[in-house]
Amino acid sequence: MKIENNSVVSIHYTLTGEDGEVIDTSEGRDPLNFLAGASNIIPGLEQQLIGCSVGDKKDVVVQPEDGYGELQADLIQTLPKDMFTGIEKIEVGMEFQAQGPNGEVQFVVVKDVADDGITIDANHALAGKVLNFAVSVEAVREATQEEIDHGHVH
Numbered sequence: 001m002k003i004e005n006n007s008v009v010s011i012h013y014t015l016t017g018e019d020g021e022v023i024d025t026s027e028g029r030d031p032l033n034f035l036a037g038a039s040n041i042i043p044g045l046e047q048q049l050i051g052c053s054v055g056d057k058k059d060v061v062v063q064p065e066d067g068y069g070e071l072q073a074d075l076i077q078t079l080p081k082d083m084f085t086g087i088e089k090i091e092v093g094m095e096f097q098a099q100g101p102n103g104e105v106q107f108v109v110v111k112d113v114a115d116d117g118i119t120i121d122a123n124h125a126l127a128g129k130v131l132n133f134a135v136s137v138e139a140v141r142e143a144t145q146e147e148i149d150h151g152h153v154h
């Protein structure tokens with residue numbers, strides 16, 4: 001059967017960035033399962049897999065607007081050092097959980113440590129990036145009603 005909305009799909013994938021470096025891969029792991037049409041995966045990838053069948057291999061290029069969004073400058077902030085009291089040593093690349101404006105959990109990464117403050121970035125690590133997926137479709141089945149109700153694969 002072909003992938004359509006409400007299909008449960010299993011894929012193997014390798015994700016590479018613009019300069020060919022491997023960002024993520026399912027190689028050596030279980031395939032990635034998702035419910036098509038339920039926003040389980042980024043839209044640019046899902047749209048390109050609609051109509052594919054088991055055994056299909058496809059290279060999919062996803063632009064930032066169909067992936068993890070553009071980099072948002074307002075998610076990069078420099079905060080005074082005294083907001084980080086209690087943390088022994090702050091280094092570039094450290095990740096923190098912070099609370100976003102609506103109380104949601106945000107992951108932020110330290111971009112710069114300077115005398116006048118610490119710069120953190122709450123953008124998704126893949127925001128602003130063109131993503132190249134090499135995908136192979138491993139399995140396709142119809143979702144159960146319960147899966148459709150829940151919006152995810154059981």
Ligand SMILES: [Zn+2]
Nearest residue numbers: 147150152154
């Ligand atoms: Zn469920």
